[in-house]
Amino acid sequence: MPRQAHKKRRKGAPPMADPGPSLRPAARRVAPVAAGADLFLISWGGPHKTKNNPPRICIWESDDEAGDITCDIVDALLLYAPPPPKKPGQTISKGHKNYRLMLNLQLGIRYSVSKLNHSPEIAAKDQLWTRFPPHGSKLTPPHHSAEFKWKDYFPLVFRDLRKLFSVDPADYLLAICGDDALRELSSPGKSGSVFYLTQDDRFMIKTVKKSEVKVLIKMLPSYCRHVDLYRNSLVTRFYGVHCVKSVGGQKVRFIVMENLLCSEHRIHRRFDLKGSSHGRTSDKAGAEIDETTTLKDLDLNYVFLLEKTCLHELIEQIDRDCEFLEAEGVMDYSLLVGVHFRDRELGKNDQKPTKTRLNFELRSRIIASGNNPRMNAIRSPNSPPTCNFRRFGRAVEIRSGVERDVVLYFGIIDVLQGYDLGKKLEHAYKSLQVDPASISAVDPKLYSRRFRRFLGRTFMEDS
Structure with missing residues (x-):
């Protein structure tokens, strides 16, 4: 670590000059770095901290055996990394109004992806309703949510699209249906749609109207041809279309797609x-x-x-x-x-x-x-x-x-x-x-x- 100054004095030497009340350091004791040695971190700053005069930290170290006391002054900015940006949205935890919807969604997507391997004859159907009773059935596992119905649209087509877009099935299930809860975003537009993000930010789930589902189903053959021909297409990448309906509730249709702004860079x-x-x-x-x-x-x-x-x-x-x-x-x-x-x-x-x-x-x-x-x-x-x-x-x-x-x-x-x-x-x-x-x-x-x-x-x- 670069040192901006280094001072040493022997035990018993007169104390160093007090920098004044505006720059007088405040110390806190930390764990000894070695046997017989004490380490103090002292914040060093004042009212004149600027971009060219950043706050500093003075690291005092004493060695009882040799009787030496050393002081290293370093920029505080060198010791601390900026905090990561806060992720947008509200995590859907128990008690959230859409907590049960999230559970149903995760159960349904896990079933949809797994049945492609275990029940190919069922997955071959273009549209299929499946009942999810709490105690489970021959096709569905038991769960802690209320009974609901689940609908898949063209599961084989979207399986092929996910493969085309290099989405690994295990990663897909882990991101959406793993232990981490989804985050709910408010809609930035006038559509009234609700957006959900996975914790790794890779996938976005959006509630849609029936008319939007019809548009996607109608354009699906030409969409598949277009994104296959032009792998650099800017058009949103769709990974699935589903519908969930709780007993006595309304149908909620949603699409799973990529999050376009998932990036290792911070989006400003x-x-x-x-x-x-x-x-x-x-x-x-x-x-x-x-x-x-x-x-x-x-x-x-x-x-x-x-x-x-x-x-x-x-x-x-x-x-x-x-x-x-x-x-x-x-x-x-x-x-x-x-x-x-x-x-x-x-x-x-x-x-x-x-x-x-x-x-x-x-x-x-x-x-x-x-x-x-x-x-x-x-x-x-x-x-x-x-x-x-x-x-x-x-x-x-x-x-x-x-x-x-x-x-x-x-x-x-x-x-x-x-x-x-x-x-x-x-x-x-x-x-x-x-x-x-x-x-x-x-x-x-x-x-x-x-x-x-x-x-x-x-x-x-x-x-």
């Missing part, structure tokens, strides 16, 4: 971008905005610069995905962008790129991480499956022109809304009040064109 800002402007601001402002706040189009205060090849392939893939969604009659989707500021990673704003980092980024500013379940690089259609986009780039603040090195994560979300009668009525009503081009509810073809045009202004070439 997240943006939900649609390309529309009416009502596209966050309900928080100023100091209320934190790392868990989902910002929208009018909150976006950056332009993101990417290397030429990287930008070209990103825009090309967005075009392919939009053409697919447009052909399926889907609209109202968003590009979710997670931003990690690399200067915060090092704790300073004057980060200078090293030679290694420069060479790394010049190769295309894309890297892959074997430990991260997300897609980290653009690949050819025939390459092995990966999970989502991660890219190095620069974020330029629009007003100030300040540039910051960033790591960006992308994914197209909310892809299950068709242009149905409700959306057509919404378009007609809002068109009487505001500019029709500014609202989200528009024809899928117009939506796709506007979406791509907006992203073309948001992501630009780093010259």
Whole structure:
């Protein structure tokens, strides 16, 4: 550990000068580091602690045999790592209003995955209701929840999708159905959906409407072809569709999908971008905005610069995905962008790129991480499956022109809304009040064109 100062005095020597009341240290005794030795940690600071004058700790050590007393002064920042960021959401523990729903969900998913191996003739059915009595049955285990019914949609298809997306069945079951409880998130949008996250952040479970399930089932054959052909697709990766119904209760439909912002990097800002402007601001402002706040189009205060090849392939893939969604009659989707500021990673704003980092980024500013379940690089259609986009780039603040090195994560979300009668009525009503081009509810073809045009202004070439 680097030492900023080292002082030694013999036993019986006069005490060192008192630094004054503003800098007088406060000591606490800790366990001896060796027989016959005492160690004291003394905090050293004062009212003038700044970025260039950080708080310090004085480590006093006495050796009774030699009679020496030594003092090492070190920066306190060298001894303490910053606390990990608090995970969003509320852990669903016993007494939570949705605790029983979580238990039913975990029981059902464990049954759905295991029956693929033990009961293939049952799993081959496209849709099947299964009863879960508390005492168990020939097909289901006993459990501590109330009786409920469980429905699987196309279990074999989603098994193949999980395999395509390199999701190990054991990891899948352990994350969702293991000892760790799920975390419940409040919906950042207007849909009223409830989101659940696994403790490792890899998987997200979202409650959906019946109409959304119908859209997914209808598009499932073409969706499978699309994600198989383009392994770098930004469209949300779906791992399962299920329904649970308790006795005397309502049906709760939900989908299991990847968490697009599961990352080894801390996500400092997240943006939900649609390309529309009416009502596209966050309900928080100023100091209320934190790392868990989902910002929208009018909150976006950056332009993101990417290397030429990287930008070209990103825009090309967005075009392919939009053409697919447009052909399926889907609209109202968003590009979710997670931003990690690399200067915060090092704790300073004057980060200078090293030679290694420069060479790394010049190769295309894309890297892959074997430990991260997300897609980290653009690949050819025939390459092995990966999970989502991660890219190095620069974020330029629009007003100030300040540039910051960033790591960006992308994914197209909310892809299950068709242009149905409700959306057509919404378009007609809002068109009487505001500019029709500014609202989200528009024809899928117009939506796709506007979406791509907006992203073309948001992501630009780093010259």
